[in-house]
Amino acid sequence: MKKVILSASAALLLIVACSTNPFTGKKDLNFVSNNQIFPTAFAQYDQFLKENKVIKGTSQAQMVTSVGQKIKAAAEKYLNANGYQGYLDGYQWEYNLVDSKDVNAWCMPGGKIVVYTGILPITKDEAGLATVMGHEVAHALVNHGAQRMSATTLQELGAAGVGVATSGQSATAQQLYQQAYGVTTQYAGILPFSRKHENEADEIGLILMAIAGYNPDKAIEFWQRMSANSGGSAPPEFLSTHPSDATRISNITAQIPNAKAQAAKFGVKF
Template identity: 50%
Template sequence: MTKRISTSLAIIAICLLYSGCGSVPITGRKQLSLVSNQEVLSLSLQQYGDFMKSAPISTDKVNTAMVQRVGRNIANAVETYLNNNGYADQVKEYAWEFNLVKSSDVNAFCMPGGKIVVYEGILPYTQDETGLAVVLGHEVAHAVAKHANERMSNQLATQYGTAAVGAALGGSSAAVQQAASIALGLGTQYGILLPYSRKQELEADKLGLIFMAMAGYDPSHAAAFWTRMSQQGGSTPEFMSTHPSDNTRIQQIQKDLPEALKYYRGGTSKSSNAKTSNQWTF
C-alpha cells in the first residue's frame, strides 16, 4: 500500500513538473501523458503490423462484414462526438481497422490509433450485432481514452521517478521504446496486448456503453453479454483477465446505464445497419 501511494505521489509530481497530464473524453478523468501520441502510434503500428502479417484472418465473410460494419458504426459516432465537443484535433489520430481473426480464443484487443482485432471465439457470446457492439465499444474506448499512452507513461514514471524522467525523455527515445515493449507488447501466446489496469477496464466498460449507444445499439444488452462471458467454462478468458469480478462489473454497468441511455434515446434506434447521428453535443 505504501509503495502504491508513493508511486501515485510521484506521478502527480511529474504531472505538475512536466505538464504531462491529459484528460479522458466524457469521464474527464485526469491521466498521466508523458509520451507524444505520434510516438505511441508509431511504436504500436509497428507491432500491430507484425502481428497482422502472421495472424490467421477469418474466411467467414458474413461475420467479417458484421465486425467491420458494427465497428465502423461505432467509430463514426465517436468521431462525430469528438468533432462536436472540442476534440476535433484528436480525430486525425485514428485510422480505424476492424479485423476478425480465425481463432477459438475468447478474445478481442485494441492497439492505439484504432486497430482492433476480434477473435472468432468470442462471437458465440456476443450472439448478435448488439452483443458485438458491447465488445467493440469497449475496445474503441481503450483507443479514445488513450489507455496505452497512460500505461506507457506510468511505466516511465515508475521506472525513472520524478527526478530522472525528464532527462530520460529528453535524452533519447530508448526509455520510451523500453516502456513500449512492456506496455504495448503483443503476447506471444495469445497475440494480445498486456492487460490494462482494472481502473482502465472499468472506464472502458463505461465509455463502451456510451459509444455503442451513440451508434444506435441498445446499451441495456451489455449486462447480458457479460453474464454469458462469466458463465463459460474453463479458465478466465484473456479478454476478462483484469476486469473486476463479474458481480462488480454488472453492478457498475447498471449504475452507468442511465447515462448511456441518454445517448441512445436521443439518437437513432438500433437496426442491422445502424446509422450515426450528428447531434452529440453535450
Template identity: 65%
Template sequence: MRNNLKFLLLFVLIISCAKNPFTGKNTMAFVPNSQIFPSAFQQYNQFLSENKVINGTTDAKRIETIGSKIKTAAERYLTANGKPDYLKDYQWEYKLVESKELNAWCMPGGKIVFYTGILPVCKDDAGIAAVMGHEVAHALANHGQQRMSAGLLQQLGAVGAAVAAEKYTPKYQNEAMQAYGAGSQVLGVLPFSRSHESEADMIGLTLMAIAGYDPINAVKVWERMSELSKGKTPSEFFSTHPSNETRIKELTVLIPQAKAEAAKFGVTFK
C-alpha cells in the same frame, strides 16, 4: 538538491498531463501518441501477418460494419463536445482473426482485432457492439499511453526505493526491493489497470448506445461470459480486470446514463 528534484518531477507531471474528452480527467501522457501510434500500427500489421485473418465472410463483414458504426458514434460525440480533430491521427481497422480465445483488443490508434472464439459470447450484432465499444474505448481514452507513463513512474519509484534501501537498510536491500515490486504491482499497477477497464466499460456503453445498440446488451454479454468462466478467474484484488460480477453491477447502473447521452443524438430505446 533533493527539493529541486521534487519540484522538477512535479513540473514534469503537470506538463505531461492531458485532459481526456471522454472521461474529463487529466491523464498521464509522458510518451506522445506521435511516437506510440507508428509502433502500434507496425505491431498490428506484424500480428496480422502471423495469424489467420478471416476476410469476406458474413462475420468478418459484421465486425467491419459494427466497428465503423462505433467509430462514427465516437466522432459524433467528439464533434458535439468541441473536439472534432481528436481522432485525426487514428487509422481505424477492424479484423476478424481465427482463434479459440474469448478475446478482442484494440491497439492505440484504432487497430482492432476480434477473435472468432468470442463471437458466440457476443451472440448477435448488439453483443459485438458492446465488445467493440469497450475495445475502442481503450484507444479513445489513451489507456496504452497511460500504461506506458505509469511504467515510467514505477521505474522511477524503483530507483528511489533502491537509493533509500541502500542508505537506510543496506543489509536488506534485496528484500526491500522485492517488497517494493510486489507492493507497487498489487497496490498500484493492478488497480490502475482495473480502473481502465471500468472506464472502457463506461465509454463503450455510451458509444454503443449512440450507435443505436441497446446498452442492456453489454450486461447480457458479461452474464454469458460469467457463466463460461466460473471458477477460472483470479480474485479481483490480484487481477488486471474487475470481476464479472463487478462489471455487471457497474454496467447496470450506467445504462440510464448511456441512454440519456444517446438521446442527445436522437437515439432512443423502448
C-alpha cells in the same frame, strides 16, 4: 542530491504529464504522445496480421467491419459534439476478424482492431459484438495504453529513488526494500489503475454502442454469458487487472442510464 533530483523529476512529470479525458473531463496521467505510440502500434498490428489467419469475405467478417464502422462513427459524433474536433486525427481505423479459439478482442492505439472468432459464440449478435468493440475502442480513445506506459515509467523512477535512498544499507536490506516497493506499487497502484481503466472502458463503450444504435441493456446479457463461460476461474479481484464479473455487471447496470441519455442527445432512444 540524487534524491532531490529524482523527487523533483517525479514531481515535474506529474505536473506536466496530464491529458484531458474527453468523456469524463478529468485529467489523466499521460506523457506518451500519439506521435510516439501510433507508428509502433501500426507496425505491430501489421506484423500480427501477417502471422495470423485473417478471415475475409464471410458474414462474420463483414459484421465485424460493420459494427466497427458504426462504433467509429459514434465516437466521431460524440467528440465533435463535445468540442473535440480533430481529436481523431492520426487514427487509422481497421477492423479484422482473426481465426483463433481465444475468447478475446483488442484495439491497438490509433484504432487498429482485432476480433477473435473464439469470442463470437459469446457475443452472439451485433449488440454483443458492439459491447466488445465499444469497450476496446474506448481503451484506444482515451489512451489507456499510453497511460499504462506512463505509470510504469513512474514506477521505475520510484524504484530508482528507493535504490538511492537505501544505497548505504546492506545488499539484503536493499533487496527487501525493493521487493516491498514492488509489491506495494503493484497491488496498491498498478492493478487498481488497470481496473479503473476497465471500468472506464465499459462506461465509454456503453455510450458508444448506444449512440451507434445498439441497446446498452444488451451489454449485461453479454457479460453474463462471459461470466458463465469463464466458469469462475478468474483470480481474486484485488489480484487482477480486471474487475470481477459481479462487479463489472453491477457497474454496467448503474452506467446504462447515462449511456441512454447520451444517445438521446443524438436522437437515439431505447
